[in-house]
Amino acid sequence: MMAVHVGGHSIGLDRDEAGTDLNFVSHAHTDHLSGIRRGKGAFASEITRELVAARGRRFENAAVPCGAVLLSAGHMLGSRQLYIDSDANGRSVVYTGDYQMQRSYAAEEIEVRRADVLIIDSTYPYQSVTFDDRSEVISAIQCYSAQKAERGIVLFGAYSMGKAQELIRILNEAGIAPVVDEAIARINRVYESHNVRLDYEVADRLAQGGGGGNFVGIVNASRLKETKLEVEREARRRVFTAVATGFAKLFTFDTDVQFALSDHADFKQAVEYISICEPKEIYTVGSQAGRFARSLQSAGYTASQLSKGAMTEQIVSSTASLG
Numbered sequence: 008m009m010a011v012h013v014g015g016h017s018i019g020l021d022r023d024e025a026g027t028d029l030n031f032v033s034h035a036h037t038d039h040l041s042g043i044r045r046g047k048g049a050f051a052s053e054i055t056r057e058l059v060a061a062r063g064r065r066f067e068n069a070a071v072p073c074g075a076v077l078l079s080a081g082h083m084l085g086s087r088q089l090y091i092d093s094d095a096n097g098r099s100v101v102y103t104g105d106y107q108m109q110r111s112y113a114a115e116e117i118e119v120r121r122a123d124v125l126i127i128d129s130t131y132p133y134q135s136v137t138f139d140d141r142s143e144v145i146s147a148i149q150c151y152s153a154q155k156a157e158r159g160i161v162l163f164g165a166y167s168m169g170k171a172q173e174l175i176r177i178l179n180e181a182g183i184a185p186v187v188d189e190a191i192a193r194i195n196r197v198y199e200s201h202n203v204r205l206d207y208e209v210a211d212r213l214a215q216g217g218g219g220g221n222f223v224g225i226v227n228a229s230r231l232k233e234t235k236l237e238v239e240r241e242a243r244r245r246v247f248t249a250v251a252t253g254f255a256k257l258f259t260f261d262t263d264v265q266f267a268l269s270d271h272a273d274f275k276q277a278v279e280y281i282s283i284c285e286p287k288e289i290y291t292v293g294s295q296a297g298r299f300a301r302s303l304q305s306a307g308y309t310a311s312q313l314s315k316g317a318m319t320e321q322i323v324s325s326t327a328s329l330g
């Protein structure tokens with residue numbers, strides 16, 4: 008069970024758990040929304056609530072429990088960590104959700120506080136995977152887009168929430184207003200209502216974008232291949248494809264180019280987080296929790312995977328007095 012206890016509540020962390028009465032939703036990506044349940048309270052930042060609603064899923068945002076604070080996570084607009092100031096023994100607890108230490112062009116900067124207990128995400132658990140400096144990745148994206156747009160149409164595949172908006176900002180800085188579909192434009196409008204300036208064109212079908220000339224387009228990564236074929240067929244121009252994801256450090260994508268633009272922390276950033284947080288106990292969560300705990304252990308940290316058997320009971324009982 009992945010839960011913390013505060014203000015008389017037992018709180019599920021980014022998912023619904025038996026035995027909890029309230030769920031924390033760290034951000035609006037779909038793999039973190041299972042805590043939104045009919046008949047059960049959920050709380051998130053107001054921006055997260057609006058982004059979730061833009062995808063057609065509405066929930067009433069419950070009040071942040073007494074004794075808990077939401078801190079920026081730096082992952083995407085509205086992403087938050089859950090920070091609990093003090094339990095009966097004077098221990099503080101923080102849950103990161105997805106986070107990063109590098110500053111995104113389209114998200115609030117992360118805030119890291121000291122805490123006795125750290126529950127940390129594990130998306131990139133490998134010591135050997137290091138993201139390049141963001142400014143280098145951004146320059147590479149801008150150069151590639153400007154050069155290829157001279158010769159044809161450039162199509163980026165990216166998450167339509169978070170990564171697409173950061174890409175738009177990056178391209179805008181290079182004087183490019185990309186073409187996006189309505190699904191991305193719906194998310195853009197929430198970003199714009201929170202003062203993130205985005206310059207883009209909306210097209211029902213991307214092939215119709217760019218006024219008949221070359222353009223740079225952004226589509227959800229899952230639709231990149233079919234969109235490429237459609238654009239090639241209709242626009243009759245050369246189409247260059249690209250992805251912008253941290254997984255470019257791990258996998259080879261079926262595209263012309265791949266940029267390792269991540270909105271997660273790599274191992275180095277995790278260590279940076281831990282050095283500021285100075286936790287006495289570290290628990291890893293997420294799909295790579297076991298591997299990440301082992302990587303931290305081999306780097307000299309005391310860390311365990313949360314959400315399995317006895318260790319889970321340990322964290323729950325150790326935080327049970329937080330209320």
Ligand SMILES: [Zn+2]
Pocket residue numbers: 034036082105
């Ligand atoms: Zn996420």
